[in-house]
Amino acid sequence: MQDRERRPDQQTAASVVANHLADLILGELAPGSTLPSEAELAARYDVSRLTIREAVKRLEGRGLLVIARGRKAVVREPDGAAFADFLTSVIRYDPKGLFDLVAVRLSLEVQSAHLAAKHATRASLAAIEGELQGMRDSLAQSDGGLSLELETSFHAHDVGFHEAVALASGNRVLGYLFEAMSQPLREAFFISQRGHAQRGHTPGDTVDAHQRILDCIRTGDSRAAAEAMRLHLKNTERDIRTALSQLALRPAPRE
């Protein structure tokens, strides 16, 4: 039968190099430091430069390295980009996935606000405040109606506010997850602004909701901060449902 003995050499040379380099990067090399040149690595591992290239490309795909032409590979600060593909694929394969993702994000952001109220530093509070001010500025520049440009700016500061809260939590995993979820949810949250208006609310209401969250974080009231965030995101979720049902003219269950 097939009692052919299996060599443990199943791994390809490129895999071996990639794994070894990954261990090196995760273990010893600090973010920002550079790898040796391809030629030198090829000599060190006694493989061709092509094999080194493939290993390095794989690590680039994993988000461990940044590669630019004419420069050596640089070890990358870990970020949430690695999850973004995964979450995007979940959404695309399942329409309901969008709301699953929104629900998960709600849960994580509530915890972010909770932890931020406990661990926020002066610097992280200033960062949150800055984004809130950015939202106000975008609003102040508009005379009555929001132009698309200002709407985009307003939205960017909105997302920035939430990201600043996630960072203020002091929990790095929360920050990574937030970043990863932002990408696939970007469109959804953008159209939530339309739904917000369709439900009879103004951008000023959104600013107020953020202000309340910031106040709670500043005073260190973690329970209130979590609740304020939960309320705000529940409203956002309703905005998304409203905007989507308007767009698709789909009979959506009212809440």
Add this chain to the structure above:
Amino acid sequence: MQDRERRPDQQTAASVVANHLADLILGELAPGSTLPSEAELAARYDVSRLTIREAVKRLEGRGLLVIARGRKAVVREPDGAAFADFLTSVIRYDPKGLFDLVAVRLSLEVQSAHLAAKHATRASLAAIEGELQGMRDSLAQSDGGLSLELETSFHAHDVGFHEAVALASGNRVLGYLFEAMSQPLREAFFISQRGHAQRGHTPGDTVDAHQRILDCIRTGDSRAAAEAMRLHLKNTERDIRTALSQLALRPAPRE
């Protein structure tokens, strides 16, 4: 000196191909389907086979493809593997990352229990019940002390219980995230059993805690289910801290 095609941006040919293929995979190609061979792709994009290889390697690093020797590249079923890989690196990069991850998992599991109480079906309840029974069986087979084998079995059913709850929530993103986080946390939760004993508790206590969670889910009391899960995981977190501090004090060789 005939420069081929002037790309105004810095994008390399391999990047263009990789991005295009990524869009294709995330948008149209179903998991399990195969990509054309390298030679065919090279002809289609009018680049060399080497460039195709580098693009494909990058996608493999991103977890979008599975590549084996002698076979065409296969589109990968979305799972938490790439995600798990990244989380593992976070833990290794930062010791505090372990507890960040535990905290995030707590938040997600509390929501899982909350949603499971609302959406559990008869089948998913049976799955949860089955894992709980498995924990009891592992315990019943032990006379007094748990052997390493039974300890492993007990732990496997413990993890299975939590996974069953995540699946019962009906939120696919929660299920994927749970799967992704389980891998890097496996060791931590395993040693939590040691800490559990060191803090004067018995495996029976663990079974009881799970039973309470299941009861709440079965009766549809989402608030109580969330609270029961939160209490249980807070205890587990304490177990991990206890076990880790014991290990640090008296490092014992693993069998």
Add this chain to the structure above:
DNA sequence: TCCCCACAAGGTGTCAGATACCTTTGCCTC
């Protein structure tokens, strides 16, 4: 007839050598 083995076809893995182009750096001129 059925099973097993050998072989061919198609695929990926890896090597070597070469050219184009980008980045950095240091020298040289003004």
Add this chain to the structure above:
DNA sequence: GAGGCAAAGGTATCTGACACCTTGTGGGGA
């Protein structure tokens, strides 16, 4: 001393070739 230019070092890509793996197929033996 400042600005420009050229060389060095690095990556991006191509061509061509060979090794090895996987799968399917057909022939030979039980």
